[in-house]
Structures are given as structure tokens and as C-alpha cells.
Amino acid sequence: MLKKNDAQGHSVHPATASLHAGFRSDPTTKAVCVPIYQNTAYELDGDLSKIADIYNVKEDGYTYTRIINPTTRALETRFAAVDNAADCLAVASGQAATFIALANLCSGQPGDNIVAAPFLYGNTWNLLHNTFRRFGIETRTAANSEPAEFEKHVDDRTICLFGECVSNPILDPLPVRSLAEIGRKRGIPVVVDNTTTPLVCRPSNLGAAMATYSATKYICGHGTTLGGLISDYGSFPFQQYPDRFPLFSAPDEAHGGILWHQAVQEVNDLGKSAALLKARMTWLRDTGPCASPFNSFQLLQGLETLHLRMRQHCENAEIVADMLNNHPKVVRVTHPSHFTGRKRELADDLFDKRYGYGAMLMFEVKDAASGRALIENVEMIYHVSNVGDARTLITHPVSTTHTTVPREKRMAAGINDGTIRLCVGLEHADDIIRDLERALSAVN
Structure with a gap:
């Protein structure tokens, strides 16, 4: 042993x-x-x-x-x-x-x-x-x-x-x-x-x-x-x-x-x-x-492959976060690699940079209708409310996990009408980006 x-x-x-x-x-x-x-x-x-x-x-x-x-x-x-x-x-x-x-x-x-x-x-x-x-x-x-x-x-x-x-x-x-x-x-x-x-x-x-x-x-x-x-x-x-x-x-x-x-x-x-x-x-x-x-x-x-997968998850997430941050239909991106000030100090203390800054990110489109249009137009990415899969998973909390939460409480918790949660998987980053760009093109 x-x-x-x-x-x-x-x-x-x-x-x-x-x-x-x-x-x-x-x-x-x-x-x-x-x-x-x-x-x-x-x-x-x-x-x-x-x-x-x-x-x-x-x-x-x-x-x-x-x-x-x-x-x-x-x-x-x-x-x-x-x-x-x-x-x-x-x-x-x-x-x-x-x-x-x-x-x-x-x-x-x-x-x-x-x-x-x-x-x-x-x-x-x-x-x-x-x-x-x-x-x-x-x-x-x-x-x-x-x-x-x-x-x-x-x-x-x-x-x-x-x-x-x-x-x-x-x-x-x-x-x-x-x-x-x-x-x-x-x-x-x-x-x-x-x-x-x-x-x-x-x-x-x-x-x-x-x-x-x-x-x-x-x-x-x-x-x-x-x-x-x-x-x-x-x-x-x-x-x-x-x-x-x-x-x-x-x-x-x-x-x-x-x-x-x-x-x-x-x-x-x-x-x-x-x-x-x-x-x-x-x-x-x-x-x-x-x-x-x-x-x-x-x-x-x-568990045998956790150390390999977490590196790839984190690497893909940073690439996707950078793309979304520069997309004209995305209002805001939240990922620890983009934190500044006090939050960045905390992130640098929390995370082992040999792996990265985590696989989960949030981004916002302008409203609930835009969020639904985005979700309805992804093809490769799975619309699933789980996290931590080898596959990339996406969800619109207002339409799923937070649909019964009163709007004022939901927004106080940081979940806005156009908030999207994305758990970046192990696919090639180019394919994840291609699917997101296709879905974003359907957003008015």
C-alpha cells in the first residue's frame, strides 16, 4: 500500500x-x-x-x-x-x-x-x-x-x-x-x-x-x-x-x-x-x-485521471472566457482568470496555477429572451443543469434551477435574467467556441 x-x-x-x-x-x-x-x-x-x-x-x-x-x-x-x-x-x-x-x-x-x-x-x-x-x-x-x-x-x-x-x-x-x-x-x-x-x-x-x-x-x-x-x-x-x-x-x-x-x-x-x-x-x-x-x-x-482532466478543463475555460469577453453580444464574463483587485488576490491564493482557475464560468446576455435563444441554439454543448462532466454543459438559471426563486432574491444572489452558466468540458476549445458563436448569432 x-x-x-x-x-x-x-x-x-x-x-x-x-x-x-x-x-x-x-x-x-x-x-x-x-x-x-x-x-x-x-x-x-x-x-x-x-x-x-x-x-x-x-x-x-x-x-x-x-x-x-x-x-x-x-x-x-x-x-x-x-x-x-x-x-x-x-x-x-x-x-x-x-x-x-x-x-x-x-x-x-x-x-x-x-x-x-x-x-x-x-x-x-x-x-x-x-x-x-x-x-x-x-x-x-x-x-x-x-x-x-x-x-x-x-x-x-x-x-x-x-x-x-x-x-x-x-x-x-x-x-x-x-x-x-x-x-x-x-x-x-x-x-x-x-x-x-x-x-x-x-x-x-x-x-x-x-x-x-x-x-x-x-x-x-x-x-x-x-x-x-x-x-x-x-x-x-x-x-x-x-x-x-x-x-x-x-x-x-x-x-x-x-x-x-x-x-x-x-x-x-x-x-x-x-x-x-x-x-x-x-x-x-x-x-x-x-x-x-x-x-x-x-x-x-x-480519480485516476483527475489531475489530467482538471488541467484541460481549466485551459479550455480560460480560452472560452477570453472569446466570450470579446463577443459583442456578451454583456459580462465572470471567470477567476479575469478577476481584478481583491478578488484576483483571493483567486491567486486559492488556486494552484499549475492547473488553472477552474472550469466553470458565467456570462450574461442582455435579457431572459436572449438567454433562452442562446440555449435553444447550441448543438454540441449539452443543456444540462449538472456540473463537472467531461462534456461542456450549459444552463440558463432563470429558466431552470432558479425559475421558482423570486426575481429580487435571485438578482441579489447575482443571477440576472440573462445569466448563463457554462461548465467547460474536454472537447477541443475550437469546437466549443464554434458552437457558442453559432448560438450567439441567434441572439437578437
């Missing part, structure tokens, strides 16, 4: 880790690719006291696929190496990843709150402001993405600062490094959603405690497979803040009075993150959004 560092202590490049980490070969057949262990349960043979230790989190082992599965565990270990994380937990979708990552931090007592960025993916916004509210977890929204606006809402029951590294769809950059400084000062972890910029943005280098991913998007890369991933970077000392995070330092009744900071020291494979060990053995066990073994296999295939 390849670790994050090789035998000589050299850091393993993500391109290497994506092919080798977490699995060398099947011990029985010597098959090189990770097998699909498409089963639910595992034979409990041998010493019953040893089996009891597995259930009591005193020893590694497989019990039930809702909690742990060999194929899924290979994905978790491999992505942890790619993402420079202590460990990783795979779940059924990106929404499940966000839910479990945040719910896992709650104390179980009234008063817990999350301070969130103002621009969030719509379903994340609903999770935080409606579903979590019904559980007694309040979400407070910063007025803008300035760190001081986050800190205004912090109190002694704040369980995390949360936002998307680059918001979907308006591409607002999150000041992760500055938020992490506030978090260190106040004893609060920063949790980020890095779905749209895996590898392009490295949360571990910016001070984030944890990151969530909809692996359905770029990690899969081909629009075929649902999945979610939670990375714990091992940088936040939950046990040092028992008043804020009592379940990380006091006995947890959800698992027989276990002390998670002690349990993580008794296991080997699962002994790299107390936070994710707790999430696996309580939230994943009790709510059940486990990753399918077959989906985990599919995500492993996508």
Missing part, C-alpha cells in the same frame, strides 16, 4: 497517489485494479472476543457495508492521499457529505450554529437554513465574503465556518486562509465545499479543517456516478474545545460511551481521524447514506 509519503519520506504527487494509494493488489488473485466487493456483510469467524473488539472500535475489520466496505475503503484511502488529508469518508452523494460533515460537529444541545458564506449551492442553502433549523442548528449568513462579516456572527456555540471555495454558480471566491486564522483564534474549524475545484484548490494548504466534495462531479468526471467525499486534514484539535465539541472529548452515548480520541488510537487503518471515525460509527451507521461498492469502483476510475 502506498502511503502519502514513500519509504524515503518524499511526498507522493497526487498524480501518483491517484493510481497507487490505498491498494496495491488483491491478496488472493493479485489483481491490480481494486475489486468490486458487491456484498453487504462479512463472515465473523475466529475468536469472538476479537470480533467484539471490531464492533467496539478496538480493532479494524469489516462488519457491514453500510459502515465500511473494501472497495469504498480503497477509494477513501486513495482520495485522502490525493487531497493531502489525514483520512477520508465516502458517502452516497455530495449532499450526504455536507450533511454528515456538519451534523457530526453538533453538540446535540440547543444553541449550535454555523456561520455560512452568503453564496451557496441552492440545495446546500436549503439544508442549512431549513433542514438543520428543524434539528435546532441555526445558520447565520455573513453579509458578504469578507472575514470580518463572518466573525461578527461567531459566538461560543459556533461549530464551524462554512462556504464553497468558489461558489456555484456566481464564482465568489472564499477567503479560506483568513477564515482559518479566525478559526484558530476562536477555536472554530473551517469546513469548505471544494466540489468544483478538486486539485485546483488545495484546502489543506489554506488552513481548512475539513472539505466536502460531490464526487459526482469532477472526481467522477463523466456524469455517470453519484458519490460524496469528506476529507479531514487532521489540523483542528477538537478535543481542546470540550465546551464547543463535547462529543469529541466526553463519552458518546451514541456508541456505548466511547471516547473517540482514545478509540482512534486503538485502531490502525481507521486510526487517522477521530472526527471521521465518529462520523462513520454514528452518523453513517444511523442514517445510512453509504457509498455503493460499484459507485466507489467507478469513482476510483475517475
